Amino acid sequence: MQYLPSVQHDHQQATFLDQVWLVLDRGNATDLTMFFLIGWSLWNRRNKMMMEKIVIDPLAAVNHALSLQKTFIQLKTSNAMGRGKLCKWKPPPPGFLKLNVDGAMFADVGKSGIGVVLRDEAGQVVMAATKKEDFVDEPATIELLAVLRGLQFFLSLGIPNLVVESDCLVVVQELQDSQESLSSNGNLIQDVKRLMQLFRNSSVQHVYRDGNGVAHTLARYAWNVDDVQMWWDAVPAFVTHALWFDQIDM
Numbered sequence: 001m002q003y004l005p006s007v008q009h010d011h012q013q014a015t016f017l018d019q020v021w022l023v024l025d026r027g028n029a030t031d032l033t034m035f036f037l038i039g040w041s042l043w044n045r046r047n048k049m050m051m052e053k054i055v056i057d058p059l060a061a062v063n064h065a066l067s068l069q070k071t072f073i074q075l076k077t078s079n080a081m082g083r084g085k086l087c088k089w090k091p092p093p094p095g096f097l098k099l100n101v102d103g104a105m106f107a108d109v110g111k112s113g114i115g116v117v118l119r120d121e122a123g124q125v126v127m128a129a130t131k132k133e134d135f136v137d138e139p140a141t142i143e144l145l146a147v148l149r150g151l152q153f154f155l156s157l158g159i160p161n162l163v164v165e166s167d168c169l170v171v172v173q174e175l176q177d178s179q180e181s182l183s184s185n186g187n188l189i190q191d192v193k194r195l196m197q198l199f200r201n202s203s204v205q206h207v208y209r210d211g212n213g214v215a216h217t218l219a220r221y222a223w224n225v226d227d228v229q230m231w232w233d234a235v236p237a238f239v240t241h242a243l244w245f246d247q248i249d250m
Contacts, residue, residue: 034065041065089211089246091121096161100207101150102215103133103142103168106223110135112142113222115215116150117235123247128235129153130218131228143168144188146219147175147204151195153230160200165207167216172206213242 020035045061048054092098097118104113112133118126131149136142143166150164166172174181174189175196181189196202209216217239235243 037065038062088248089123089207089213091119091123092161092163094121096121096163096201097126097154097159098163098165099150099154100165100212100215101143101146102166102212102219103139103146104216104219104222105135105137105139105142107135109223111223112136112145113219113225114142114146114149115218115220115222116146116153117214117218117239118150118154125231125233125235125243127154127157127230127232128214128218128239129228129230130222130225132222132225138184140168140170140174140183141185141188143171144185144192146215147171147192148188148195151192155195155198162196162199162202164196164202164204165212166204167207167209167212169206172204175204211246213245214239217242 041061042058045056045058048056089100097120099116099118101114101116104115106112112135113130114133115128115130117128120126129149133142133145136145147164147166154162164175174183174185175192180186183189196204214235221236221238
């Protein structure tokens with residue numbers, strides 16, 4: 001089998017199952033995929049000849065299998081790249097700042113933490129903060145607290161246009177809903193909405209966890225602070241990697 005030289009069998013009378021075991025023993029996942037694609041293509045060639053009297057050159061059948069494998073690899077790669085772009089942090093529109101928030105719960109010590117980071121359209125950090133909170137037993141509650149604290153931190157800065165991002169879809173949907181919330185967090189949701197109305201333009205949107213790494217890292221760091229810790233025009237060393245990841249191909 002010239003397309004799989006590492007798994008060639010010395011015996012011409014080897015069965016199909018023998019070949020499968022040989023590929024599993026000597027080859028890798030790519031070899032196994034190629035083996036079954038070539039086997040399927042040759043079986044399809046046989047059926048075409050038996051059922052439809054259509055003769056396909058064996059080499060053409062093998063090349064067809066290799067073409068399918070190449071297409072599959074390209075599609076898989078493009079999907080992975082597309083997901084990466086979809087999940088990455090994106091700068092806000094011109095004239096806006098973006099506030100990313102996240103919450104963390106430390107059940108073993110009965111505490112929670114929030115992390116917030118404010119960035120401009122160039123991706124530069126305006127301010128970052130982490131704060132320890134009393135323990136809450138619902139992830140949505142601590143996420144709402146993170147939004148509330150972030151708005152409280154930055155409201156006094158006179159920011160006119162703000163985009164808020166959270167990786168908690170339930171919270172985002174609640175804040176986007178114009179109707180009064182009937183959930184257990186209804187009062188907290190109303191407090192957040194009232195604060196957002198104090199900005200000239202404000203919106204809240206969902207981001208995947210991969211695009212919220214800086215806020216997530218800050219929220220986890222709340223374990224180490226007594227109350228609140230803030231950084232202006234910079235970020236602490238422990239979040240530089242998450243910030244660097246956000247800025248790749250921005």
